[in-house]
Amino acid sequence: MNDSSRRTFLRGAGLLGAGAAVSALPAIGAPAASATFGRGPDTEDGRFTLAVLPDTQYLFDADRGDPAPLDATLRYVTGGEENIVFLAHLGDLTENGQPGEFDQISRSFQHLDRRRFPYSTLAGNHDIKSSTDDQRGRTPYLDAFGPQRQRGSRTFRGASPDGYNSHHVFRAGGREWLLLALDWRPSAGGLEWARSVLARNPRLPAILTIHELVWADEAGQAQFSEFGQKVWDELVAGNDQIFLTLNGHYWPPGRMVKQNKAGHDVHLHITNYQDRYYGGSAMIRLYRFDLARNVIDVRTVSPWLADQAPRLNELQRQEIERTGPADYFSLEIDFESRFAGFAPVPVPPARPAERQLIRGTVAYWRFEGRDGAPVDRVRDLSGRGNDLVRVTLSGSAPEALRFSSEFSTRQPSRSSLRFDGGKKPARGGYLRTADSAPMNAETFDRGYTVEAFVKLPEDFKDGKHAWAAIFGRQGSGGKAGKTGDDPGEPSATLSLSDGAAFQWAVFPVNQNGISTCWGHELALQEWIHVAAVNDGRRTTLYVDGCPVLRNPKTPAAGIANPGGSWLIGAYAYDSIVEQAFHGWLGDVRVVGRALDPREFMLG
Numbered sequence: 001m002n003d004s005s006r007r008t009f010l011r012g013a014g015l016l017g018a019g020a021a022v023s024a025l026p027a028i029g030a031p032a033a034s035a036t037f038g039r040g041p042d043t044e045d046g047r048f049t050l051a052v053l054p055d056t057q058y059l060f061d062a063d064r065g066d067p068a069p070l071d072a073t074l075r076y077v078t079g080g081e082e083n084i085v086f087l088a089h090l091g092d093l094t095e096n097g098q099p100g101e102f103d104q105i106s107r108s109f110q111h112l113d114r115r116r117f118p119y120s121t122l123a124g125n126h127d128i129k130s131s132t133d134d135q136r137g138r139t140p141y142l143d144a145f146g147p148q149r150q151r152g153s154r155t156f157r158g159a160s161p162d163g164y165n166s167h168h169v170f171r172a173g174g175r176e177w178l179l180l181a182l183d184w185r186p187s188a189g190g191l192e193w194a195r196s197v198l199a200r201n202p203r204l205p206a207i208l209t210i211h212e213l214v215w216a217d218e219a220g221q222a223q224f225s226e227f228g229q230k231v232w233d234e235l236v237a238g239n240d241q242i243f244l245t246l247n248g249h250y251w252p253p254g255r256m257v258k259q260n261k262a263g264h265d266v267h268l269h270i271t272n273y274q275d276r277y278y279g280g281s282a283m284i285r286l287y288r289f290d291l292a293r294n295v296i297d298v299r300t301v302s303p304w305l306a307d308q309a310p311r312l313n314e315l316q317r318q319e320i321e322r323t324g325p326a327d328y329f330s331l332e333i334d335f336e337s338r339f340a341g342f343a344p345v346p347v348p349p350a351r352p353a354e355r356q357l358i359r360g361t362v363a364y365w366r367f368e369g370r371d372g373a374p375v376d377r378v379r380d381l382s383g384r385g386n387d388l389v390r391v392t393l394s395g396s397a398p399e400a401l402r403f404s405s406e407f408s409t410r411q412p413s414r415s416s417l418r419f420d421g422g423k424k425p426a427r428g429g430y431l432r433t434a435d436s437a438p439m440n441a442e443t444f445d446r447g448y449t450v451e452a453f454v455k456l457p458e459d460f461k462d463g464k465h466a467w468a469a470i471f472g473r474q475g476s477g478g479k480a481g482k483t484g485d486d487p488g489e490p491s492a493t494l495s496l497s498d499g500a501a502f503q504w505a506v507f508p509v510n511q512n513g514i515s516t517c518w519g520h521e522l523a524l525q526e527w528i529h530v531a532a533v534n535d536g537r538r539t540t541l542y543v544d545g546c547p548v549l550r551n552p553k554t555p556a557a558g559i560a561n562p563g564g565s566w567l568i569g570a571y572a573y574d575s576i577v578e579q580a581f582h583g584w585l586g587d588v589r590v591v592g593r594a595l596d597p598r599e600f601m602l603g
Contacts, residue, residue: 040117041085043171046291050172050207051077051087051284054248054272057126058279060105061095067108069282069304074111076303077284084286085172086155087112088179090248090271091124091211093145102144109145118155120168120181121145124211124249133187134164155179160193167197169204173291178204178241184211185227191235198239203343205335206241213247214268216254220326222270223256237261240341243333246285248272253300253326262341267331271300277319281305285327294334300327351412353381356601360593362386362448363439365568366413367585369403375417378431386439386590388431388568393421393580401429401569404584408527410602411453411586419569421580422464428580430570432474439590440565443509444534445558449595451531453586456500456524465582466498469571470530475562476574477507477514482560484513488574491560494532495571500524502548504532504541509558517541518550527586529602534558535594545597 041048053073059065077084094101112119127141146163150156155168164183169176178201180194198206213228224232228247236242240262251272257265273280281302288297300322305312309320322328336345356364363386365378380386390401404418421428433439450471471494478487484507492506502519517539522528531542536558540551562575568588569581587601 041083041172043085044174045083046173046289047083048172048289049082049084050287050289051084052090052209052246052271052287053087053282053284054090055092055124055126055274055280056089056105056282057092057095057124058274059282060093060101062098062101065095065101065104066278067104069278069280069302070105070108071111072304072307073282073284073302074108078112078115078117082286082288085118086168086170086179087117087119087284088181088207088209088246089119089121090209090246091122091184092126092248092274093121093124093141095126097127097129097140099140099143102140106144113149113152116152116154118153118168118170120166120179120209122166122181122209122211123164123184125184128184130184133185134160134162134183134190135187136162136164158197160190162190165190165193167194169201173289176204178206180206180208180210180242182208182210182231186210191231194235195239198241202241204241205243205339205343206239208236208242208245210245210247212249213245214254214256214270215250216252216270216326218252220252220254220324221256222254222268225250232258236266240264242266243338244287245269246271251275253322255326255329264338264341265333267333271327273300273322277315281319283319283322291335294332296331296333298327298329298331347409347414350414351603353412356412356587356589357382358591358595358599360591362442362590362592363433364587364589366415366587367403367417368413368415371403371405371415372399373403374398375401375403375429375431380437384438386437386566387434389434390429391432391570391577392429393426393577395425396421396427396429396580398429400427400580401431406455406584408453408455408529408586410527410529412601412603413587416453416455416584416586417569418584419581421468421569421582423468423579424464426577426579428569428582430577430580431568432565432570435565437565440563441561442592443558443561444592445509445536446592447534447536447594448559449531449533449589449591449593450494450504451529451595451600452494452588453527453529453601455527455584455586456496456522457583458524460496460500460524460582461498463498465496465579467495467571468579468581468583469493469495469567470569470581470585471588472567472571473559473562473564474567474570474572474575474577475564476572477560477562479562479564479575480507480560482507482512484511486514489514490572491562493571494530496522502530502541502543504539506539506556507560508556509560511554511556515539515552515554515556517548517552519543519548527584529600531595531597531600533594542597542600545600545602
C-alpha cells in the first residue's frame with residue numbers, strides 16, 4: 001500500500017492523532033491502495049468497509065443545490081482507496097421530493113450504476129409526503145430509486161410489494177451479510193415484511209438502515225424517538241440477527257447500545273451532517289470491519305473537501321473530518337460469539353494424523369482422550385517410537401495433568417492436555433520421552449522445527465508460573481559439555497516469561513553459550529501456535545506463523561546432547577524439574593529440518 005493509504009488505515013484505526021486528519025485523507029482519484037480498483041471490492045478480505053451516507057437533502061434543493069460534493073463522495077467510494085463493499089444511503093436524498101431534484105441526484109448515482117457498485121437507498125420524510133407511510137403509492141422517489149433501478153445489482157434481493165422497503169445481501173469478509181433498507185415510518189405491513197426477510201435468511205447477520213430510529217443530545221447520547229421505540233419493540237428487539245442500526249433524520253450524531261431479548265448488544269447509531277457547512281459536504285460514515293481484530297473502526301469524512309485540502313480556508317478545513325467521540329470511535333464486537341446464536345461457525349473436522357507426517361517428521365503427538373481423564377502415556381504417531389510417559393511431581397494429584405476437550409480450531413486434532421502446574425513448591429504433572437526413544441540421541445545438526453499449540457489461562461501471570469516450559473530437554477548445557485552463560489540451564493527449552501512471552505533458548509552444537517529467540521507478550525485465554533525453526537545455521541521463532549523480532553543472527557547449529565529425555569510441559573534446571581506447565585497444550589510436532597511456515601500444522 002502507498003504511504004497515503006497506509007496513513008489512511010492508521011488514522012481509521014485510531015493510531016494517528018486528530019492533528020493528522022488533513023494529511024491522513026487520501027486525495028480523490030489517487031491510485032488504488034489495493035487490487036480493488038477496476039474490479040470491485042475484495043469480498044474475502046476480513047478487513048472491509050461499509051460506507052454510510054446520511055441526509056443529502058440540501059445538496060438537491062430545487063435550484064439551491066450542488067451535486068459536486070456527492071459526486072466526489074461517490075468517486076471516493078468506487079476509487080479503490082479502501083475495501084468498500086457497499087454503500088447505504090439513510091434517506092432524505094432531496095429537500096422537497098420533486099422530480100427535478102430526483103433527476104439531479106439520480107444522475108449522480110449513475111456513477112455507481114455504471115460500475116455495478118452495490119448500494120441501497122430509502123425514502124426520508126423530505127423525499128415523500130411525510131404524513132404517509134409505505135402505502136402511499138407512486139412518487140418521484142419511487143420513479144427514480146424504486147426496485148426497477150436495482151435490476152443490475154448483484155446484491156439486491158427484493159422489495160416489499162409497495163416498493164419502498166428493500167433488502168440486500170452483500171458478501172464481505174468471506175461471508176454474507178443482510179442489509180435492510182426501510183422506508184420513512186414503515187407501516188405494520190412494512191415491518192411484517194422486514195420480519196419475513198429475516199425469517200427467510202435466518203443465518204445472516206443483519207444491519208438495519210432506516211431514516212428515523214434514535215436521536216441524540218449534544219453529548220452524543222442517543223435515545224429512541226417515539227416511532228423508533230415502536231421499531232425496536234416490533235422488529236429489532238426480537239430479532240437477534242440485527243446487531244447494528246443506522247439512521248439519519250435528526251442531528252447531532254450519537255449512539256447507544258441496548259440489549260435485545262436474547263441478551264445481546266445492539267449498536268444503534270444516528271449520523272447526519274446537514275446542519276454542518278455546505279449541507280454536510282456529502283460526508284460519509286466509514287464502518288471499517290476487521291474480523292480478525294473483532295472491531296469496527298468508525299470514521300466520518302468529506303472526500304469532497306479532502307480533495308480540495310490545499311485550497312481550503314479555516315472553516316472548510318475543520319469539516320474535512322469529524323473527530324469527536326460521536327463520529328470517530330471503535331466498536332469491539334466478538335463477531336463469532338455475537339453471531340453464534342443464529343450463525344455458529346462450523347467446527348472443521350479433525351485432520352488425519354497421517355497428513356501431518358511430512359518429510360523429516362521425528363515425532364508427532366496428539367493428546368486424545370476422555371475429557372478430564374488423567375494422562376498416563378501418549379503414543380508417538382510418527383511410528384518412530386518416541387512415545388511419552390507421565391511423571392507426577394511430589395504431592396500432586398492425577399488430575400494435575402489430564403485430557404481436555406478444548407482445542408484450537410486450527411490444529412489437526414480436536415483435543416488437548418490441561419496442565420495444572422506451578423512452582424515453589426514444584427507441582428503438577430508432565431510428560432517425557434521414554435528411555436528407549438530414539439529422539440533422545442538427536443542433535444539436529446542439519447536443522448529442526450519444533451511446533452505446538454498453546455493456550456494460557458487467565459491466572460498465568462500470578463507470579464507462580466514464570467519460565468514454565470512447554471518443550472525442552474531435561475539435561476543441562478553443562479552435561480553436554482557447555483561452559484558458557486549458565487551451564488545449569490537446559491540444553492534446549494521453549495519457555496514462557498512471567499509476562500507470557502515465548503523464549504526459545506538452546507545450547508547449539510557449535511557454540512559454548514546459549515542462543516536465544518525472544519517473542520512478545522501473549523494474549524491469555526487464546527490459542528496460539530508457536531514454532532522454533534532452525535535451518536542448520538540460524539534459528540527463527542514464529543508466533544501464529546509470523547516471525548518475531550528478536551531472533552539472533554549469530555549462527556547456531558543443532559542442539560547439544562546432554563543425554564536423557566525430552567520433556568513436554570516441564571522446565572528442568574541442572575536436570576531437576578522445577579515446575580510443570582500451567583495451561584493447555586495441543587498438537588506437538590518435531591521435524592528434523594527447517595519448515596517453511598506454509599508447512600506448519602496451522603492447516
